[in-house]
């Protein structure tokens with residue numbers, strides 16, 4: 001049996017929650033990298049320095065419940081602060097305080113990694129146009145997230161603007177400056193530019209939409225697959241569903257063989273996150 005890993009998924013108890021993990025398992029999925037949801041999507045308004053803590057605890061709790069169940073899926077958690085948070089928080093409390101709160105959120109995420117409750121820190125910078133001051137603050141926050149990852153000896157998952165070649169190089173440079181090897185950086189929501197990422201050392205989490213994985217495979221097998229399923233009851237069809245990665249993998253095995261998918265679903269995540277993927 002081949003392991004099948006979704007590199008970036010969210011679960012929400014007000015959405016499908018655990019049932020989505022069951023759908024994933026029934027389609028042949030074995031491992032989930034579960035990423036904490038932005039606080040505003042789970043009804044949390046971060047006002048205090050510890051404001052992110054309950055959001056992370058909820059992610060850990062969902063992971064634990066699945067891991068202890070008989071669903072047959074192993075869940076690893078990634079905790080962190082969504083870069084778009086800076087716009088919301090700046091509107092509420094001003095930029096200086098927003099930066100402090102986000103830094104604090106990343107520190108809490110780093111602590112959970114040290115306690116083996118999470119495998120990576122999520123950070124990044126806005127994917128939309130922002131003012132220079134917000135852009136600069138976002139870059140400081142992302143670099144700090146990378147420093148925390150270096151200290152904790154873990155990877156980061158990045159949410160950023162569209163990864164063009166120049167962006168990939170810039171992200172790798174910021175990682176190196178922060179003391180984090182680019183090989184510990186995962187670009188979430190990545191286009192299938194496998195070679196461009198390989199040149200800079202960063203690992204792409206390729207969105208498993210139509211045709212993307214075929215394109216990625218035409219360039220190599222140094223990537224992971226993901227859905228970014230958001231489990232939002234108000235937007236059920238807005239994103240790829242939880243069955244997408246196992247379904248697509250099984251279809252593509254017929255054309256590309258199993259070996260490349262052992263790399264995609266086991267060796268690559270094992271290498272970048274320092275975890276063990278066994279079935």
Ligand SMILES: [Zn+2]
Pocket residue numbers: 008010035228
């Ligand atoms: Zn996401």
